[in-house]
Amino acid sequence: MNKSLLSLILAVAGWAVFHYGLFPIFTPKELGWLQNQYVYYLLFCFYLIVVNVGMKLQPPMAQKALYVWLLGFYFYDSILTPHIPWTLFVTYMMLWSIGTFLYISQDPTTFREFRSPIVKTIIGEYKMARIVVFTALPILVGFATYNTLYPSFAEPVELRTVHPAPPSTTKVHGVTYKLEEAGNPFRTDEQDNYKDSFPFLDDSEYMKNVTAGGTVFFQNCHYCHGDQLNGLGMFSHAFNPTPANFIDPGTIAMLQESFLFWRVAKGGPGLPNESTPWSSAMPPWEEHLTTDEMWKVILFEYWYTGWHPRTFDTEGATAE
Numbered sequence: 001m002n003k004s005l006l007s008l009i010l011a012v013a014g015w016a017v018f019h020y021g022l023f024p025i026f027t028p029k030e031l032g033w034l035q036n037q038y039v040y041y042l043l044f045c046f047y048l049i050v051v052n053v054g055m056k057l058q059p060p061m062a063q064k065a066l067y068v069w070l071l072g073f074y075f076y077d078s079i080l081t082p083h084i085p086w087t088l089f090v091t092y093m094m095l096w097s098i099g100t101f102l103y104i105s106q107d108p109t110t111f112r113e114f115r116s117p118i119v120k121t122i123i124g125e126y127k128m129a130r131i132v133v134f135t136a137l138p139i140l141v142g143f144a145t146y147n148t149l150y151p152s153f154a155e156p157v158e159l160r161t162v163h164p165a166p167p168s169t170t171k172v173h174g175v176t177y178k179l180e181e182a183g184n185p186f187r188t189d190e191q192d193n194y195k196d197s198f199p200f201l202d203d204s205e206y207m208k209n210v211t212a213g214g215t216v217f218f219q220n221c222h223y224c225h226g227d228q229l230n231g232l233g234m235f236s237h238a239f240n241p242t243p244a245n246f247i248d249p250g251t252i253a254m255l256q257e258s259f260l261f262w263r264v265a266k267g268g269p270g271l272p273n274e275s276t277p278w279s280s281a282m283p284p285w286e287e288h289l290t291t292d293e294m295w296k297v298i299l300f301e302y303w304y305t306g307w308h309p310r311t312f313d314t315e316g317a318t319a320e
């Protein structure tokens with residue numbers, strides 16, 4: 001049998017026995033001075049020496065160089081604990097490659113011996129190897145280039161609570177509101193009687209407040225939340241998360257007005273610390289609007305969308 005092939009088989013089999021058989025047994029959680037993976041790494045080196053020198057197989061220089069190089073790779077990748085950072089690994093492997101090259105080029109004979117299979121592949125008699133190498137190489141380079149240049153469109157997974165738990169109280173313009181109890185002071189009509197009324201034409205108290213809220217909305221909010229309140233305002237595409245769509249049954253329709261009041265007043269900066277980063281572009285409106293304006297814009301959002309704010313059921317209501 002071919003000597004170099006025999007040496008390769010021995011090296012691979014020896015490595016497999018070491019890596020899958022010995023190594024796991026002798027890497028206990030607590031390292032003793034003998035029960036220690038470095039000792040077994042030395043054993044592994046000894047085994048390599050036995051294979052390559054003791055058995056006098058004399059594999060070709062290129063193969064020896066490969067053994068030496070892989071030895072370093074295996075050491076830095078698997079034996080050394082804790083595992084070193086990737087950049088350090090690359091640095092060490094570069095140094096190790098230089099060392100391997102020094103070993104190869106120590107004298108002209110070994111260097112010529114190392115070169116010979118490479119030269120034979122490129123211009124000599126190794127025709128089959130040449131075909132394989134020169135087809136595989138461009139494909140590999142092309143694939144690597146494609147992989148690095150092709151953008152991955154998948155967004156990073158980010159778990160986000162859309163409706164965070166509100167605090168029990170919130171302080172706006174010096175007044176403390178209990179969110180469970182606070183209601184919209186302008187909601188004089190609980191039955192939604194004004195659904196079909198026209199702003200500016202209907203001069204009932206309720207519709208005047210809705211109209212005032214609409215004015216606030218179109219002066220401040222429609223840039224993001226859209227002039228149809230569907231979250232598609234002209235700036236909306238720049239934000240992630242996108243501005244809330246009030247038409248959607250999953251937003252204001254399932255929230256209490258006091259929750260909205262808290263969200264409008266405090267905006268993105270006022271969101272609780274849990275589940276950060278919120279990355280919310282919603283401005284804290286208490287800095288620009290009065291308390292009344294905030295309640296009115298909320299009134300307008302419900303009037304426009306036709307939703308009714310969520311309320312607490314009175315005790316026993318569900319039992320009927």
Ligand code: HEC
Binds near residue numbers: 241244251263267282
């Ligand atoms: C700069 C863009 C921007 C402007 C202007 C803006 N918002 Fe928002 N708003 C957002 C974004 C983005 C969200 C969704 C992210 C979040 O939940 O914080 C949001 C969320 C909300 C929510 C929470 C809805 C829910 O389902 O929890 C309410 C209520 C709200 N906005 C009301 C308003 C009101 C009222 C105004 C005007 C006074 C306004 N927003 C102006 C960007 C904006």
